[in-house]
Amino acid sequence: MHSPLTRRGFLAAGSGLAAATVLPGLSACSALTGADSDPDTLVVHSQLGTTAPGSPTYLAALDRFRKENPGLKVKNLINGDDLAQVYETSRLARKEPDVVMVNLYDKTLAWTDVGATVDVKGYLDDWGLRQRVLPRALAEWTDAKGRVRAFPYFATNWPIAYNRALLDRAGVDAIPTTGDELIAAARKLRVKKIAPVTVGGNDWTGQKLLAQIIQTFLTEDAARHAYSTGDFGSRGAREGIEYFVTLRDAGVFADKAQGLISDSMVTQFNTEAAAIESAMSSALAKVPPKVARHTEVGGWPLADGAAHDKPTILRTYTLIGFWISPNGTKKIDTVEKFLRFMYRPDTVARFIKESGRDMALRSDTVSTDFPLVAAAQRLGSTVSQALLPDVFVPPAAAQPLITATSTSFTRGTSAAKVRAALETAYRSA
Structure with a gap:
């Protein structure tokens, strides 16, 4: 292409x-x-x-x-x-x-x-x-x-940041590592009026997290093919989209995530209005010390049958x-x-x-003065790395993918419609 x-x-x-x-x-x-x-x-x-x-x-x-x-x-x-x-x-x-x-x-x-x-x-x-x-x-x-x-x-590491204090307050005993555990944690957090996963569903932060979740069932080569060509029809890509939709409709993401942007995401996490965010190094460096002290970094929870053997991050x-x-x-x-x-x-x-x-x-x-950045650097083999699609997405499809991302984060949008929105983004490319 x-x-x-x-x-x-x-x-x-x-x-x-x-x-x-x-x-x-x-x-x-x-x-x-x-x-x-x-x-x-x-x-x-x-x-x-x-x-x-x-x-x-x-x-x-x-x-x-x-x-x-x-x-x-x-x-x-x-x-x-x-x-x-x-x-x-x-x-x-x-x-x-x-x-x-x-x-x-x-x-x-x-x-x-x-x-x-x-x-x-x-x-x-x-x-x-x-x-x-x-x-x-x-x-x-x-x-x-x-x-x-x-x-x-x-460069940047891009793990998932978990506010341990908010999870404890909601009665979540451990950092979720599976989709079922994440859904259960989201329900407990909502009971306490705490947003679960905050994300900029209307900009690049949401696009990256969506790509990461879709890759749950994709090998690196398969992910590279999907994001180079806009073909999300493989079994793995369809399963990844269905996993995303399941999480979304179970209330895992913050309310109206499809309208949020990166600044909204950072603000919600840093003010402890939300318990979880997908945070690249620059966002981790901005977490206030009082919040950073009870924040842990890890990977995105997996579903059964995933292509990865450990929770995923981006690098x-x-x-x-x-x-x-x-x-x-x-x-x-x-x-x-x-x-x-x-x-x-x-x-x-x-x-x-x-x-x-x-x-x-x-x-x-x-990064001694930026403990979360340093912690992300130490994750090593405890996480699996998903493919960051930036260098494979054709330039003409980059911005349309943001629009497709907002559609995807809109609750009630079916997996078939999410796939169609993603593939439509590539038509001009």
Whole structure:
């Protein structure tokens, strides 16, 4: 299945791409004029710099880099979820920034293939940085043609967080590991007016949890096929959808989950209005200390006959990477200095210690001030890993899958309708 963002399509899109709304301090004009011809000015486009997890550490790193390289300047352009669209707009005008810090998902999947960014494999080797990257991370950032899309940086563990105190209050004696135990726990929690599993059923958090549950009866290869092609008709996929529907209609998820978003989910869990959430590292790092003290992390409960032998979590090494643009190749010496600095063990360690970030790079540093992040790192063989579908979903299907997710979390929607909604999301792809 081909990406809709072909080279011709990318160029033709220029007339239809409106500049996205950008954060304060960065006008749409400045995004389009991000490229600086001064070889001593590096232009970096990032989601870090405001409230995104790791922003204070990142800004401090930029300050250290400037002090260590007094002849160089760094211009930091900031966007949120609209970063990919803003970057594409600037690239169409040939005024793109030199380096882009963003994850591998949706629009960005096509960038290297259409020349919006360059293959960094040669740079990774020439600069001697390959050995700093975890092998699994390098594999995830490498495409089918052997090109390395970007320099891997942030990773994430994505376990299930259980508020032990709320479970105890409801009379739930142990962390549920089976679907039946989860349903029983949900009923007891509701008696105490506590939401069971909170989830952003109307955004990417719900999409990921739905994919994780559907994979209960799927091997990794079967899951890869389903999410690459949009074919959810296999026996395992149908059983996974039916398992999800059973849990949903038994009241496992928070009320009106189909309208919740990630912020709603985090708020409900952190204020102890809900007992359970599917939480990636950045969410675990935000859990208040008083809540974290009685929170445990584990996997998603399994059903009888599951393809996995232990409760599942998600992991990915594609959360943020450093992409090099065509303009960046014109300042490659400056880009090299910047990436060598960001890959230094001391720089990496500060993201782990100060921000609770999981990294795609080798490090012995532990998130001591972020106990739940560290606990997720220690789960190891006590859980099974489901496939994060991001790099397999065609870009054109990514947003329609969010709509399908909201439909799926709507109580009363049959398993057949959930499957139809998922498969419909792929029709434009």
